Amino acid sequence: MLVFEATQVIPIILVQLPTFKKQDRFATDTPSPRSIVPSSPHPAPNLSFPDTSYSNDMGIPDGFGSALIGGLISAMLYGITTLQTSVYYMHYAEDAPTTKFLVAAIWILDTIHISFICHMLYYYLITNYGVPTSLERIVWSFPASLLVNVLVVCIVQCVFAHIIYCLCRHRVKWLVTAPIILLILVHFGFALETAILMFINQQFSILTQARFYAVAPALAIVALVEVLITVSLCVLFYDGGSRSGFPRSKRLFHTLIIYAINRCCLTLLVTVAELAVNLDQLNNWTIGLDFIIGKLYANSLLASLNSREHLRSKDEGTLPDLPVSTIHFANPLKLPGVVESSKDGTKQFIVPEVAVTDTTTDPVPDKTMVLQREGEV
Missing domain, CATH: 1.20.1070 (Rhopdopsin 7-helix transmembrane proteins)
Incomplete structure (x- = not known):
């Protein structure tokens, strides 16, 4: 009888042994917080962060x-x-x-x-x-x-x-x-x-x-x-x-x-x-x-x-583009050959001396080109 009972108990232990191990894996000695925290008449505060996932196209940060x-x-x-x-x-x-x-x-x-x-x-x-x-x-x-x-x-x-x-x-x-x-x-x-x-x-x-x-x-x-x-x-x-x-x-x-x-x-x-x-x-x-x-x-x-x-x-700052020369008269106050008309008092220049200076080119120090021309005016 003892042998029979042992043979009947051992398979039960072997079968239930994995079940005990599975429970031990998730079991903890620490009691759950609900069992130790006393019930309060006031509701617990909501500590969750605000939900910013909004379906509108003007949401943050998309919009x-x-x-x-x-x-x-x-x-x-x-x-x-x-x-x-x-x-x-x-x-x-x-x-x-x-x-x-x-x-x-x-x-x-x-x-x-x-x-x-x-x-x-x-x-x-x-x-x-x-x-x-x-x-x-x-x-x-x-x-x-x-x-x-x-x-x-x-x-x-x-x-x-x-x-x-x-x-x-x-x-x-x-x-x-x-x-x-x-x-x-x-x-x-x-x-x-x-x-x-x-x-x-x-x-x-x-x-x-x-x-x-x-x-x-x-x-x-x-x-x-x-x-x-x-x-x-x-x-x-x-x-x-x-x-x-x-x-x-x-x-x-x-x-x-x-x-x-x-x-x-x-x-x-x-x-x-x-x-x-x-x-x-x-x-x-x-x-x-x-x-x-x-x-x-x-x-x-x-x-x-x-x-x-x-x-x-x-x-x-741009120089003139047209080739216009500046005309300077040499000694404009005392030009030779000035004849005063007796009728209308106007002055007639017979043979004046004219100095023409080309100012379209860049001036060079001490090298001024002066063209002396003689002609009737």
Whole structure:
């Protein structure tokens, strides 16, 4: 009987032994926290981190990362605007009061624009950090910055349209400038519509809804106006250079053509890029590029005004291109052969001595070429 019982017990131990080892592997001597922590009537605080994974395309960092980059670049461009404004008032104090007021207005609007940008970024990235629902709401400084930005662009384009009007011939003045001014007004209307919709709706979804009937047409018109202004300036400068008989003037007009093209390239490139990302439904990059475009227009106007002194100094430093010699009369007060007429009292020069000095070549010290010529005058 003992042998039988042993044979019955040993297999049971062998079978249950792995079960005991598996329990020992996960078993711990430390009691669970729930068994030692007394129950409290107050709920335990939630120590989890805020969930920033938001499905909206304006989330962090996918959305406002690009907006932050655009804001930083815009702040750098504002510094350049301030520098150019101070340079203008230091070197062009003799300009008309209208031009001085225009420069001051551009700088003030640019300052207001960068202030709205800073408020917008601080609101979303600092004040409402960790609040995903705040990313759905449009803060008031965003449409306000849009209005100021559009106002700067329209003012600068109107200034260049006025320049084209002054350079055009009388017959084609309004024929060239009227379409440009009309497109500028249409662009301002589309931008005003977008800003009003953002003030009323206060949801980022309105940008998607107004993409094809407000935002995209406004950007397309800006690009079209920029092309018209640049082409008009280049044609006028080229026509002025071709009609001029002075090579120095031709070089000056060619320099102005290069300036006009360079001004257009940067602003047009950013405008087309903003239009492309807007059509691709990338609202985040649209906001970032919109921060920059107004600063580019303000700097383009100030650079055009501040480059006048450089062009003048370059023009004055160039020697005359025509082979014109300066004629100096030797002893103009006592010329030989002077006969005074008895009828009208005029003097007649019979055989004067003339000294002609060629000043078209570089002067050489102690080697002045003087040609003595005799002739009847």
